Amino acid sequence: MAGDRKKVKREAPKYEQIIAMNDDKINVLILGTSGCGKSTLINSILEANEAPTGVGEAVTKEIAIYQNDALPFRMIDSVGYEYGLFKQNRIKRDIAKFCKEGVKTADVEKLIHMIWFCIDGTIKRIDQEVLGYIKSVTNDWKNVPVFVVFTKSYSAVEVEENISMAKAAFEKYNESHKRKQINVKDIIPVVAKEYQINDSVTVPPMGLDELVSRTIELAPEAKQISKDAIKDIDLKMKNTMANALIGGATTAATAVGAIPIPIPDAAILVPIQSGMLASVAKIYGIRDKDDANEIKDTIIKVGGTTMGGKALLNALKAIPGLNVAAAVLNAAVAGSITLAAGEISNVLFQKAYTNEIELKNIDWNKEITKMFNEYMPGIIDALKSISQDKDGKIDIKTIGEALASLAKTFSSKGNK
Numbered sequence: 001m002a003g004d005r006k007k008v009k010r011e012a013p014k015y016e017q018i019i020a021m022n023d024d025k026i027n028v029l030i031l032g033t034s035g036c037g038k039s040t041l042i043n044s045i046l047e048a049n050e051a052p053t054g055v056g057e058a059v060t061k062e063i064a065i066y067q068n069d070a071l072p073f074r075m076i077d078s079v080g081y082e083y084g085l086f087k088q089n090r091i092k093r094d095i096a097k098f099c100k101e102g103v104k105t106a107d108v109e110k111l112i113h114m115i116w117f118c119i120d121g122t123i124k125r126i127d128q129e130v131l132g133y134i135k136s137v138t139n140d141w142k143n144v145p146v147f148v149v150f151t152k153s154y155s156a157v158e159v160e161e162n163i164s165m166a167k168a169a170f171e172k173y174n175e176s177h178k179r180k181q182i183n184v185k186d187i188i189p190v191v192a193k194e195y196q197i198n199d200s201v202t203v204p205p206m207g208l209d210e211l212v213s214r215t216i217e218l219a220p221e222a223k224q225i226s227k228d229a230i231k232d233i234d235l236k237m238k239n240t241m242a243n244a245l246i247g248g249a250t251t252a253a254t255a256v257g258a259i260p261i262p263i264p265d266a267a268i269l270v271p272i273q274s275g276m277l278a279s280v281a282k283i284y285g286i287r288d289k290d291d292a293n294e295i296k297d298t299i300i301k302v303g304g305t306t307m308g309g310k311a312l313l314n315a316l317k318a319i320p321g322l323n324v325a326a327a328v329l330n331a332a333v334a335g336s337i338t339l340a341a342g343e344i345s346n347v348l349f350q351k352a353y354t355n356e357i358e359l360k361n362i363d364w365n366k367e368i369t370k371m372f373n374e375y376m377p378g379i380i381d382a383l384k385s386i387s388q389d390k391d392g393k394i395d396i397k398t399i400g401e402a403l404a405s406l407a408k409t410f411s412s413k414g415n416k
């Protein structure tokens with residue numbers, strides 16, 4: 001390679017850093033209704049592997065991580081879901097939050113590689129709602145492999161019935177949730193600790209070795225699956241942050257735009273927009289200052305000229321029935337341009353972050369003009385429908401709010 005070209009130095013994306021760190025133990029999240037035997041199961045596995053029991057590191061009141069040197073996986077215990085209790089929502093939220101936490105804080109102990117979904121084997125019932133619980137808390141971890149663990153499997157006859165019941169229940173669930181499938185890998189009955197049926201009969205522990213060895217076997221595949229999920233979660237979080245920021249800047253621009261200064265000059269929007277673009281770049285860790293600055297400057301320039309001027313104003317004036325003061329129109333122009341500028345930066349900086357594009361050697365003027373032309377009709381359409389809803393009488397506040405909430409709908413397109 002010739003040495004005369006400036007090397008673009010960028011840190012590896014965060015998701016790649018996390019994936020790179022992620023070659024140690026896998027983490028098993030243990031879910032199931034309250035009292036089904038999760039903690040008993042964990043303790044028995046730890047005991048069998050010569051670790052003192054009950055020494056999980058509490059993450060929250062609801063979640064604790066258990067590990068020892070002998071086991072090649074960590075067990076994450078969670079407080080179970082209980083019917084009819086309002087606290088279940090808090091528990092759900094806390095577990096869902098935990099499931100993002102590992103990616104957010106780059107903490108390998110808090111990634112999710114696998115789920116043991118525990119079902120009390122004596123209950124003989126599986127509600128679809130309970131299966132939905134798996135999805136509702138681990139939705140971000142796409143395709144995470146699940147072992148269904150029947151706890152308290154004291155009766156050999158019931159074990160067979162339970163397995164067929166679980167197969168049917170998960171099949172039914174996946175049949176009606178095509179886009180939110182539960183990736184069941186195995187159904188394993190266990191007795192975590194000896195169970196006394198009467199004076200003369202006890203059921204000995206069983207199934208723990210199988211559960212442990214099947215988990216170890218699945219670890220490489222589970223790790224592989226987690227890579228996609230980690231990338232996805234990282235991008236989703238960044239996308240959400242960027243769109244919150246863009247929404248805020250859009251609202252601010254709408255307010256500033258209402259000040260009676262000719263918008264095509266747009267100079268008054270520059271501080272808001274450049275602040276927004278710098279913050280979006282920062283979210284994606286874009287440090288290559290020269291290239292990023294070229295993009296930012298071009299976005300502001302194109303926004304202020306090509307689409308920002310009369311064309312957009314005319315498009316808004318042409319909205320049937322829209323009957324508002326010039327100040328409101330100007331506010332709509334300012335907000336629309338700022339929203340489009342933000343979304344364009346979100347798309348470009350995200351692509352740079354994931355190495356889908358190199359920031360160098362691109363005709364930004366052409367590229368960004370094209371993007372504005374793609375974004376603006378959607379924004380104008382949105383304003384049209386608001387105008388319709390409000391009988392043509394929209395005020396600045398309505399426009400600001402509408403455009404800001406539009407930021408969220410764009411995000412889902414930009415990042416599936």
Ligand SMILES: Nc1nc2c(ncn2[C@@H]2O[C@H](COP(=O)(O)OP(=O)(O)O)[C@@H](O)[C@H]2O)c(=O)[nH]1
Pocket residue numbers: 032033034035036037038039040041080151152190191192193194195196
């Ligand atoms: N004998 C016996 N009792 C069990 C077994 N699994 C769970 N239990 C009992 O069921 C109750 C609830 O278990 P626990 O582990 O606290 O459930 P968790 O809420 O899911 O953590 C406790 O009284 C346990 O002793 C088992 O395998 N054998």
Ligand SMILES: [Mg+2]
Pocket residue numbers: 038039040078079080
């Ligand atoms: Mg427990």
